[in-house]
Structures are given as structure tokens and as C-alpha cells.
Amino acid sequence: MEAAEKQFRKRNAILDCLRQTHAHPSAEMVHALLQPSHPDISLATVYRNLAWFKSRGMIQSLGTVNGVERFDADTQPHVHFVCTGCHAVLDLPQVEIPASLGTSAEEASGCRVRGCQLTFTGLCGSCANS
């Protein structure tokens, strides 16, 4: 195996895993998702690398849902829906965040706005029916 292929094998597996799911997983969920293909990646390494990617702006944190931090490989501002029943997190790509809100926020606060999160909460389809 070439050197280039070996570089950061585990780190890349973690980022790839996050990029390939739409579940907005927690560290534990990433670890579980990787288990079949990479059973040798420890939970500490998942935590460490998620923090590493986050500090470099390569992924974003959605904050905690039910006390657990959730991550998203999509760093573009976009809208989420969090189900308060099953704690699923969905993207709502159909909902657009008006650009005016950001500038409005900056003017209103006198602060330097770097990021924005718009999250709706409620019950998802299956939780509403049970």
C-alpha cells in the first residue's frame, strides 16, 4: 500500500462517515457507523477528530440534542428540524434563510456575526403517529 493511501486513514474514515450520512450523528453514532468497516477506531479517536475538524471549520456542530452533541459535514448555513420525540435531526433544504437576517443581526448587535443556525423543533411524522 502506498504512503499516500495510508495517510490519516482513520481520520479520513471519520470525515467520510460524516459526509455519507444524513443523520447528523453524535460521536457515539459515528463510532457505531464505523464499527463494521473500521472496528479498530476507538471512541476517543472519534471525539478527538470531530473536535479537530470542527476547530478547522471542516464540519459544524449543531449543538446538543437530548444532551448529546450532533455533527454535520455540511458547513453551509441551512435549516434543521429536530424531533423532540425520537431526537432525529433532519435537513430542511427547502427553507431558505433570508440573507437579510445576517446583516440585520450584525447591525442590531454591533457584533461580528460568524455563523447562524435556524432550527425548528416538533414531532416528526412517525413520532406524531404514536
Place this chain on the structure above:
Amino acid sequence: MEAAEKQFRKRNAILDCLRQTHAHPSAEMVHALLQPSHPDISLATVYRNLAWFKSRGMIQSLGTVNGVERFDADTQPHVHFVCTGCHAVLDLPQVEIPASLGTSAEEASGCRVRGCQLTFTGLCGSCANS
């Protein structure tokens, strides 16, 4: 002292405290704020009652900032700014959330939308200058 005045003295003190601050405090911050006037309120009681108020929709949680849950007595949807430097949370009453976003979210998700949070992040004035 009349019975009416004694009812839920501690519980009410906790809600009043949250209503009288704009700091969007954590449980520990509420406990500290209450210390001078109510040194006999334990931290467990603060946690318990914040959860009690929250479960009844009397207050809302803003989620966690720097790993600590923050609370707000204002349950109306409104916009927040979170400073990533000092972890202060500010209201941005000047920024309006378009009502269309909520309906748009409900249509897009097929879910029952119950709440909405719009949060901007960045550096507050004093953190930007240091």
C-alpha cells in the same frame, strides 16, 4: 406570613430570577444569582425547577453553550446572539423571524413544527477587541 405568600417560595424565586435577568443563565448561574437573597436554595432545586418550568412551557432552553444548558424566561420566538469568546447570550429583538419560515418549514418537512430557534454566533464587542 400568610399561606399564599409561602406557597412555592423557592420555586417562584427561581422563576422570578430568570425573569429578571437578560443573561440567559445556566442552572449554576441562577443558583449564584439567588445566593444573596435565597442562600437556602440548593443547586438541585434549581435544576429540578428549571426542568419543571421547561416541561410546562413556562420557560425555554436555548440549548447548550460551551457544554452548559442556558435558559430564557421569554418563551416567545426571538433571535439570539451567542459570543463564542465569552459565551454571553444576547437578545436581538431588532431581528424579526419571518412568519413564512415556520409555515415553509412545516410544509417542507411534513412534520408538526412546535418551536423555532434562530441563533447567530460570533464575537461580541468586548471579545472582538481583545
Place this chain on the structure above:
DNA sequence: AAGAAAATAAGAATTATTCTCATTTTATTT
């Protein structure tokens, strides 16, 4: 006033996350 129900204090228990350090892997230099 007596009994039932609810709230509380204190600290133990829980749990997500971070940290430590010895080891392994990867990169750099010779």
C-alpha cells in the same frame, strides 16, 4: 390538628466528553 402530598437538601450516581500517557503510526532527515 392530623394525615396526605409535594418539595427540598445533600450528596451519590450517571453519563457525555476530555485528558493522560504509553504505544504505534507517519513524516522527515540523513
Place this chain on the structure above:
DNA sequence: AAATAAAATGAGAATAATTCTTATTTTCTT
């Protein structure tokens, strides 16, 4: 390619926010 330096990892200990347990106190109902 060998030697050395730097970075990453595993395993489990440590941390810290939050929740839980239980005995006690306070409040409510009768």
C-alpha cells in the same frame, strides 16, 4: 533504507454537568 522527530491512537482514568435517591421538611387537604 535507517534513524529520528512529530503526530495520532487506544485504553482507561478523570472531569463536570446533570439527574437521581432518600430522608426530611414544607405545604395542602380534610
